[in-house]
Amino acid sequence: xxxxxxxxxxxxxxxxxxxxxxxxxxxxxxxxxxxxxxxxxxxxxxxxxxxxxxxxxxxxxxxxxxxxxxxxxxxxxxxxxxxxxxxxxxxxxxxxxxxxxxxxxxxxxxxxxxxxxxxxxxxxxxxxxxxxxxxxxxxxxxxxxxxxxxxxxxxxxxxxxxxxxxxxxxxxxxxxxxxxxxxxxxxxxxxxxxxxxxxxxxxxxxxxxxxxxxxxxxxxxxxxxxxxxxxxxxxxxxxxxxxxxxxxxxxxxxxxxxxxxxxxxxxxxxxxxxxxxxxxxxxxxxxxxxxxxxxxxxxxxxxxxxxxxxxxxxxxxxxxxxxxxxxxxxxxxxxxxxxxxxxxxxxxxxxxxxxxxxxxxxxxxxxxxxxxxxxxxxxxxxxxxxxxxxxxxxxxxxxxxxxxxxxxxxxxxxxxxxxxxxxxxxxxxxxxx
Numbered sequence: 001x002x003x004x005x006x007x008x009x010x011x012x013x014x015x016x017x018x019x020x021x022x023x024x025x026x027x028x029x030x031x032x033x034x035x036x037x038x039x040x041x042x043x044x045x046x047x048x049x050x051x052x053x054x055x056x057x058x059x060x061x062x063x064x065x066x067x068x069x070x071x072x073x074x075x076x077x078x079x080x081x082x083x084x085x086x087x088x089x090x091x092x093x094x095x096x097x098x099x100x101x102x103x104x105x106x107x108x109x110x111x112x113x114x115x116x117x118x119x120x121x122x123x124x125x126x127x128x129x130x131x132x133x134x135x136x137x138x139x140x141x142x143x144x145x146x147x148x149x150x151x152x153x154x155x156x157x158x159x160x161x162x163x164x165x166x167x168x169x170x171x172x173x174x175x176x177x178x179x180x181x182x183x184x185x186x187x188x189x190x191x192x193x194x195x196x197x198x199x200x201x202x203x204x205x206x207x208x209x210x211x212x213x214x215x216x217x218x219x220x221x222x223x224x225x226x227x228x229x230x231x232x233x234x235x236x237x238x239x240x241x242x243x244x245x246x247x248x249x250x251x252x253x254x255x256x257x258x259x260x261x262x263x264x265x266x267x268x269x270x271x272x273x274x275x276x277x278x279x280x281x282x283x284x285x286x287x288x289x290x291x292x293x294x295x296x297x298x299x300x301x302x303x304x305x306x307x308x309x310x311x312x313x314x315x316x317x318x319x320x321x322x323x324x325x326x327x328x329x330x331x332x333x334x335x336x337x338x339x340x341x342x343x344x345x346x347x348x349x350x351x352x353x354x355x356x357x358x359x360x361x362x363x364x365x366x367x368x369x370x371x372x373x374x375x376x377x378x379x380x381x382x383x384x385x386x387x388x389x390x391x392x393x394x395x396x397x398x399x400x401x402x403x404x405x406x407x408x409x410x411x412x413x414x415x416x417x418x419x420x421x422x423x424x425x426x427x428x429x430x431x432x433x
Contacts, residue, residue, distance in 0.1 A: 002019045007022070009042075010088075010089075022073075025068060151201045159207070203227060243276060247275065284323075286303065302329075308356055312349045345361035358403050363399060
């Protein structure tokens with residue numbers, strides 16, 4: 001039997017007979033020739049079946065093949081006559097692993113979003129959905145690579161937590177044996193803060209959960225977050241790390257997934273402009289600008305999704321919005337020494353109307369001040385005693401940030417709703433498949 005290869009490697013086997021294993025996802029032709037569209041997970045290719053070049057049995061199989069049937073195909077690798085750097089198979093033999101004997105639910109006709117999400121287990125096979133997951137994978141690996149190369153190590157934080165980062169009103173509460181209530185994590189941040197006193201710089205990457213009843217295109221109930229924390233890093237350096245990370249990720253996607261982005265019809269010119277320096281403005285400056293643009297936001301309010309959209313359509317680079325009013329931000333954020341009413345924090349907004357992709361801040365490092373903040377936010381002291389301990393034994397200035405993977409993927413892929421950027425989206429109205 002000829003050597004089994006992956007479709008992505010066909011170019012290395014030109015003019016040789018090889019075998020691929022995968023699925024036929026489309027077909028055209030009749031009479032004396034069939035063109036089979038094939039995928040194996042690594043890529044897609046076209047297999048051509050000429051009646052005069054194969055046995056009657058093989059040609060009959062080609063004619064009978066149905067959409068999404070699994071197959072083992074043997075053929076000669078040839079260069080596509082019109083498309084540069086594209087290779088196809090002159091099929092010699094077909095072995096059917098499973099013939100699909102009923103109509104595939106997702107056809108070429110237009111389907112509504114609800115139908116596609118009901119059939120997400122099948123929709124994941126479509127070409128654009130495969131590409132989104134491939135880009136997502138590049139983003140994940142790029143984040144790991146950048147952080148590992150810049151002194152961060154991975155520390156896994158727990159999913160069951162006794163307390164929340166920012167209160168418990170938007171968390172999933174569960175009964176935890178005889179220990180009382182526990183919560184599904186909304187962030188690994190607090191635990192990473194504990195780890196920096198040992199390892200200096202660290203990050204985690206995993207699923208987090210928010211019970212907020214939001215239906216916007218930027219929200220999911222379960223999503224993936226990368227949280228990073230670093231000792232002896234203050235507010236300005238924290239933003240510089242984020243800036244370098246995003247630039248690196250975008251460059252990696254443009255290098256590794258350029259053809260994928262073009263298939264998605266993603267305009268790559270805006271991505272090419274993601275260079276230093278990013279735009280920076282204070283919350284006050286952003287609010288002043290938004291009010292001139294027609295928003296009714298006030299200086300004591302957090303930016304809403306509509307405000308982020310309006311603002312980021314005005315610029316072709318990401319925007320750091322820094323120094324929000326402390327009253328709308330979390331208890332653990334350090335206050336600006338120049339103005340106690342402001343937090344040393346920043347949200348990074350992606351351009352083209354995509355909005356927030358990163359939230360970060362310098363953390364409060366003083367024990368008494370942090371205790372005061374916990375009380376001001378009317379949070380119970382006891383669950384935070386271990387967190388307060390970190391400020392008693394060798395406290396240092398430190399900062400961190402969190403990246404929403406689905407939002408980052410949505411921006412880079414040019415998808416308007418982030419439910420397409422996670423394999424199986426969970427929202428307030430969807431728990432299946």
